[in-house]
Amino acid sequence: MASVTYEHVTKRFGDVIAVNDLSLEVKDKEFLVLVGPSGCGKTTALRLLAGLEEITEGKIYIGDRLVNDVAPKDRDIAMVFQSYALYPHMTVYDNMAFGLKLRKMPKSEIDRRVKEAAAILGIEQLLDRKPKQLSGGQRQRVALGRAIVREPKVFLMDEPLSNLDAKLRVQTRAELSKLHQRLQTTFIYVTHDQMEAMTMGTRIAVLKDGILQQLDTPQNLYDKPDNVFVAGFIGSPAMNFFDATLVGTKEDMYIDTGSFRLKVPANRLPALAPHLGKEVVFGIRPDNVHDAEFTPPGINPARVPAKVDVTELMGNEVFVYLVTGKHSYVGRVDPRTNMRVGHNVEVVFDMDRIHVFDKATERAIR
């Protein structure tokens, strides 16, 4: 159990900056998720912490201990790899015991830990098998078991679920969360899948091009994204964006997209006032675009005419692909909707849930 601190950490591979001035504090017992598109530096950030890559600049602490020059084996961490990286010539038992044997732990203690971890993961009956005789899900458990037996201060996981099929992934997601609660240890988890990040993370760090974009709880990332990238990356289907201009007066302001005009709610006026007359990016999530016939109560509605381009029935909801003027966007509407392809309809935007970003800096205006 320990906190982890990145202090202005930079990693360069030749001319490529993989991690750029990353400062980040992971609290003790936290489940922190590093998320971002491929090549964003999340895996490198994790490997720096593991000691598998050398830090170019900056400092990394595990607890209070500076670990820049500490060998991986002495950092008191355990890592689960995307490929699982099991030793193919060893049995499941030996795979899990390998790290403990290297630490010259007594045989009885090794046996106790391996059996205990196997029980937690439900793989007791597989201990004599070789990795080749296991299914993907079973291998994944062995890889987890190998980390658990070490009883490390920090668990590092590099996309451990991405080689599993969709159903197993969802199931294992929940099990990992349970495991985290049970072990009461710091988890640092790398994924490119925002859904995994949202469902498992205590907090999420969003990275892009080696730069930390935002570090916050899942709900805050969803509700209050700091910039256009985070807003677009978190949530599925992604947020709708419209290039727009703020027009009118400081008391009576409108968001003008060229295709439609929306009145800015009074509580947003002070923040947006300095941007009057300037170009902005207007964002609204599909969840906040409703069918006018089924407008939920308690929202701040603004009506917009639209033409239905495509509909996707998901059972409990319907995704409608809408066109207004020159803009296309997605709404996530009530399944009772009567919207059909080609219909001219009215949709309702919830103005309490709009996002406005500075066009030049792409930062949220709040």
Added chain:
Amino acid sequence: MKIRLREPTIAFLFLLPAFIGVIVFYYYQIVQTGIYSLHNLQHTADWQTQPFVWFKNYATVFRSTYFWQSLRFTVYFTFMATVLELAVGLGMAMATFWVSRWLGGILRAIIIMPWVIPPIINAMIWRWLFHADVGLFGYILVSLGLVDKPPLFLTEPMLAVHSVIFADVWKNSSIMAIFLLGGLAAIPADIYDAAKVDGARSWFRFRKVTLPMLLPTILVALLFRGIDALRTFDLIYGLTGGGPGTVTETLSSFAYKYYFTYGKFGLGSAYAIVVFAIIVGLAAVYLSRIRRNMRFKE
């Protein structure tokens, strides 16, 4: 009119040229050699006019001390050469694998060089290097003050045996290294990382991770080189001619001598068939090993 053929028929037709080639250029000779070996055949007389002697030639071969001596040398040579080549090749492969990419490329090119040289040229090069009067090796040893006069590398029996092995190791370690490089590349990098995090130091990683995972490749490489070494002919022919006496005579070079030096075609054929049988036995092991490797991969 268009002729329509079923797919298996077309496949058979495509295979036919190669099939005929193999029959004419391989199996015909083997069968012919087998028939020769049952006759008392001198020079190139027509075998049909020569006396049929059943297995008398084979009996002669197995009774001959030369056969047992050359078998002993061949086995010793094969064992020493393959073991040394494995050691040297593994060293070269590891060195090439762990350095930077561009340096690795250069090293690979250097490593492959000895293997590219034709065996008979290699034999000639080493004949000069080992030459008692003008050889570089003798000169170096004398210059260093290690010996008074150049050793008789190719005429002193013990020295000759090991000079031959040395020349073979120099040439064939490279193919061993290339084999092993392929095996090393097939080990996922993640496994090394996992071992690092688990706490294995480099020597331990080599012993407990690299070596076991390389083992299938090593076995195949050993068998491949072993079969090759058992058949060694060019090197002996070019370097020592089997001498001094018959000390460095391999099975193949001895069979050659029976044919072309002594003109005993029947006996030489029996010799060749025995060598052939030994190698086929080893090749069968090799093939089954490869097949098992394939199954592992799946």
